[in-house]
Amino acid sequence: MEKIQVGSGREYTVNLRVRRYNPEKDAEPWWGEYTLEGVSPTDSVLDLLHQVKWTMDGSLTLRRSCAHGVCGSDAMRINGANALACKMLVARLTNGQDPVKIQVEPMLGLPVLKDLIVDMEPFFEHYRSVLPFFINDDPPPQDGRERLQSPEDREKFDDTTKCILCAACTTSCPSFWADGRYVGPAAIVQAHRFIYDSRDEAYEERLGILAEQFGVWKCRTIFNCTNACPRDIEVTKAIAEVKMSITTGKV
Amino acid sequence: MQKLMTAKVGVFRMEDGMADALETLRELREAYATDLAIDDKGRRFNSDLLEAWELGCLLELAEVTAYSALMRKESRGGHARDDYPDRDDEDWLKHTLCFRDGEDYRLDYKPVVIDRYQPKERVY
Numbered sequence: 463m464e465k466i467q468v469g470s471g472r473e474y475t476v477n478l479r480v481r482r483y484n485p486e487k488d489a490e491p492w493w494g495e496y497t498l499e500g501v502s503p504t505d506s507v508l509d510l511l512h513q514v515k516w517t518m519d520g521s522l523t524l525r526r527s528c529a530h531g532v533c534g535s536d537a538m539r540i541n542g543a544n545a546l547a548c549k550m551l552v553a554r555l556t557n558g559q560d561p562v563k564i565q566v567e568p569m570l571g572l573p574v575l576k577d578l579i580v581d582m583e584p585f586f587e588h589y590r591s592v593l594p595f596f597i598n599d600d601p602p603p604q605d606g607r608e609r610l611q612s613p614e615d616r617e618k619f620d621d622t623t624k625c626i627l628c629a630a631c632t633t634s635c636p637s638f639w640a641d642g643r644y645v646g647p648a649a650i651v652q653a654h655r656f657i658y659d660s661r662d663e664a665y666e667e668r669l670g671i672l673a674e675q676f677g678v679w680k681c682r683t684i685f686n687c688t689n690a691c692p693r694d695i696e697v698t699k700a701i702a703e704v705k706m707s708i709t710t711g712k713v
Numbered sequence: 714m715q716k717l718m719t720a721k722v723g724v725f726r727m728e729d730g731m732a733d734a735l736e737t738l739r740e741l742r743e744a745y746a747t748d749l750a751i752d753d754k755g756r757r758f759n760s761d762l763l764e765a766w767e768l769g770c771l772l773e774l775a776e777v778t779a780y781s782a783l784m785r786k787e788s789r790g791g792h793a794r795d796d797y798p799d800r801d802d803e804d805w806l807k808h809t810l811c812f813r814d815g816e817d818y819r820l821d822y823k824p825v826v827i828d829r830y831q832p833k834e835r836v837y
Contacts, residue, residue: 486755520752520761576758 474501474552475561478510480522481568484576491574494522497561503553507540507566511547511578524578531692534628538578539567544630544690569633571642585629588645592653592671597664615660622655622700624693631687631697637680644680645672647687647697654700657713665713673708681705714741714768714775722779725793731783738776745772780818781809802832 476498483491496514508529515522524547526536531549540550541564556562572580603609625648632638632646653672657665672678678701687697707713717737721730745768753761787801788794807822 484755484757486757515761521755523753523758523760579758 470503472503473499474503474556475499476501476510476552477561477563478514479563479565480511480514480577481566482522482577483574484521484523494519501552501562503551503556505552506548507538507545507550507552507555507564508536508547510552510564511566523576532626534626534692537569537628537630537633537692539569539633541565544569544634546628546630546692549692569629571633571635571639572629580633582629584642585632585646585648586627588632588649589627589652591645592649592668593664594649594652594656596656596659596662597667598662600663609661611660618660619655619658621695622651622658624695625651625655626693627652628692630690630692631695634686634690635681636684636686637682641676641680643676645677647681647701650678650681650701650704651695651697654704657704657707665707669704669708669713672704678705678708714738714772717741718775718778722775722782724791725795726782727795728783731779734779735776735783738772738779742772742776745769777811777818781811781820784820785809800834806832 478496478498480494480496481491482488482494494514496518498510498513501510506529508526511522511524511526515524524536524538526548527533528535529548531546534546536547537544538547540547541555547566552562552564555564566578568574568578568580572582572584575581598609627648629648631651632648635644635647638644638646650672653668656662657668681698681701683698683702685698687701688695688699691697717734721734749765751761751765753759782792785792785805786794786797787805788798789800789805806825808825810821810823812819812821
């Protein structure tokens with residue numbers, strides 16, 4: 463990886479290849495090839511896609527919203543690895559070459575609806591299956607204040623609160639590619655966030671769901687999810703903790 | 714529009730810049746009405762069409778923002794006028810309302826309801 467020199471004035475030419483597919487008119491997917499000049503190493507892949515869409519071909523279609531790595535809309539496959547287009551800078555993709563070659567594809571394992579947009583519904587169905595919400599039927603504390611939690615207890619699930627549901631992990635997982643019924647790393651991360659929350663009371667139910675055939679045991683510890691996560695969540699570790707809890711019954 | 718608004722109607726703004734911006738925004742509004750073309754003619758996920766429609770809305774809002782800010786001759790919160798650096802509660806403790814008036818915009822104001830928190834000077 464090249465050191466990013468902000469304001470160095472260095473400019474690159476980028477040969478951008480984008481996987482295109484519009485089922486309304488294309489019999490099969492094709493590669494759109496675009497040459498971009500004057501690209502700064504601090505430009506993001508999203509900047510490049512915007513440049514194509516706004517100045518070369520308005521029909522290029524992608525999801526994006528905040529453009530700052532928070533909303534999780536623009537996860538895609540960039541040079542063969544999942545990342546958020548808005549966070550992936552050209553400087554990280556130069557490979558010491560000019561022109562820089564960048565290839566962008568939709569995430570794998572979910573149906574392509576158009577160009578870089580995939581159908582997220584199967585992903586969210588898995589997400590919903592792990593009860594990703596706070597469950598506690600006890601009445602709130604008498605003093606009318608919040609349910610308290612020690613900093614140590616909060617720390618147990620701190621990492622998994624960072625998930626933005628971009629699907630970069632789940633769609634980088636070979637187990638998920640092989641069988642879309644696998645609940646996938648993102649759903650397990652979301653379950654983890656509640657299982658280890660001392661204020662929540664439904665951990666047994668969630669562990670039961672994840673102990674099923676298409677739960678955590680489909681994970682073969684490949685670590686693609688951890689590598690793909692744009693929030694640096696230790697996804698494989700979170701999955702391992704859930705596996706451990708299922709085996710030992712301890713949370 | 715994006716570059717113009719960032720350069721001339723950002724958090725720190727001045728009379729001249731905003732007056733310039735208003736002029737350019739009017740030109741952009743006209744260009745929008747006459748020069749607009751859409752590449753994507755499809756019916757599925759047509760973000761080209763959506764963005765074109767959004768641009769029309771944003772151009773209108775940009776004009777409302779620039780005009781309202783130009784007229785507010787004080788600084789308050791995220792509206793920092795380098796030419797009027799102080800807050801002026803006597804003249805400007807009021808909400809701006811902007812109305813479409815034919816091809817132009819008309820400003821009106823309404824009083825601020827203050828109940829719980831009294832306004833005070835920001836000292837940090």
